[in-house]
Amino acid sequence: MTVTSTSTPDRDARPRAGTPAYRRTVIALVAAAVATFAQLWSVQPILPAVAHGFDTTAAQAALTVSLATGGMAGFTLVWSGLADRLGRARVITLSLLLATLLGCFAPFAGDLVLLLVLRTLQGAALGGVPAAAVAYLSEEIHPADVPRATGLYIAGNPLGGMGGRLLAGMAAEYGGWQWGVAANTLLGxxxxxxxxxVLPRPHARASASRPDTGGGEGMGPRLRSALTTRGLLPLYAQALLLMGAFMTVYNLLGFRLMDEPFGLSQAVASLLFLAYTAGMVGSTAAGSMTVRWGGYTVLTLAHVLMVAALAGLTAPYLAAVIPALLVLTYGFFSAHATSSAWVGTRAVHGRTQAMAIYTLCYYLGSSLFGWMGGLVYDAVGWNGSLAFAAALTTLAGLIALRLRRLPAGPATP
Structure with a gap:
């Protein structure tokens, strides 16, 4: 008697690309990303309105952004421990619920100190999503399709960041910064x-096929695994250095475009955030490219694109700056999607802790190197800050050499 294929089913029953469960999972995680990054970056385009509303300086108003990102970075490890205890989906839900509730109070803040406290707490609350989302995809989606699914989730980051910034800017035109924040809270x-x-309920058959992520171990062993598993430290470095280079450019480009020889208005210069559409394309394409060519090849290509784009941004012509900015954004989000997916598949034990460390490095790069890029700009100007960003990108490429022969799959215990 011939044995049919139905008698030897695939041992890994997790959803594959193209199935309804896969589509619903990806849509749900993209929605979580939109909710997270729309609220996280909602005040960035309306900082002048915040400064005017509280009669304060631009630097103090900017703390509404930096304290939120700092809160997110600082609490990702806390959320990672909760995710191991409560489950990834529950933590994402709780994270977004708390952040949205805090967002409801923010428009009623009567002074800047209260707004800063609320923004810090909101950033801390939002940390649960990046701490658990990629780990969730790595456990709920078939391993062959995790890079593609992660790329789609990462595409939700620039979608939420761009949409939230544009929505806040438009709403603030009518009702001040309060309406800008409220509009993004509603979106969240x-x-x-x-x-x-939309998120499908996990099935017992999928749970049975998952790799062991904790083994009943405490936070210490899982955190140690996230720090010692081969290949993870170079991937964390990608988040730290590339985000620092990326934020250096985006923090300062508005000043550059409003200065000579461009002389653009604040409203027109703010449209630069539309370049985030290239990030959506890059992060989505990175998943397919990783499956085809491997993570190291995609990372190397992203490094090259970013350095070339930084060179293009030195041009004094808008016709050269716009495409360079698009290439930079495409390259950065390609690298981010590739490295974060690689962390998710590489870290078998302590996966949530590994993603939390990656997120911490990501926002530390944003805060630390973004601030240092501003110091360079004040000292030596725009081209100096671009050289600083290029140095960070080149360093990331050199560190990535350690990933050349690293398998893309899970690390063996």
Whole structure:
């Protein structure tokens, strides 16, 4: 008697690309990303309105951004421990619910100190999403399709960041900074509802096929695994250095475009955030490219694109600056999607802790190197800050050499 294929089913029953469960999972995680990054960056384009509303300086108003990102970075490890205890999906839901509730109070802040406290707490609350999302995909999606699914999730980051910034800017035109924050809180609430309603319930067969992520171990052993597993430290370095280079450019480009020889208005210069559409394309394409060529090849290509784009940004012509900015954004989000997916598949034990460390490095790079890039700009100007960003990108490429022969799959215990 001939044995049919149905008698030898695939041992890994997790959803494959193209299945309804896969599509619902990806849509839900993209919605979570939109909710997270729309609220995280909601005040960035309306900082002048915040400064005017509280009669304060631009530097003090900018703390509404930096303290939120700092809160997110600082609490990712806390959220990672909760995710191991409560489950990834529950932590994402709780994270977004707390952040949205805090967002409801923010427009009613009567002084800057209260707004800063609320923004810090909101950033800390939002840390649960990046701490758990990629780990969730790595466990719920078939391993062959994790890079593609992660790339789609990462595409939700620039979608939420760009959409939130544009929405805040438009709303603030009519009702001040309060309306800008409130509009993104409403967007976050809608996205949270999409996440809860669309995310499929985990099946027992999928749970049975998952790799062991904790083995009943405490936080210490899982954190140690996240720090000692071969290949993870170079991947963390990608988040730290490339985000620092990326934020150096985006923090300063508005000043550059409003200065000579461009002389653009604040409203027109703010449209530079539309370049984030290239990030959506890059992060989505990175998943397919990783499956085809491997993670190291995609990372190397992203490094080259970023350095070339930084050179293009030195040009005094808008016709050269715009495509260079698009290439830079495409390259950065390609690298981010590739490295974060690689962390998710590489870290078998302490996966949530590994993603938390990656997220911490990501926002530390944003805060630390973004600030240092501003110091360079004040000292030697725009081209100096571009050279600083290029140095960070080149260093990331040199560190990535350690990933050349690293398998893309899970590390063996």
């Amino acid at each position: 609430l809608v996205a949270l509802a999409v996440f809860v309603l």
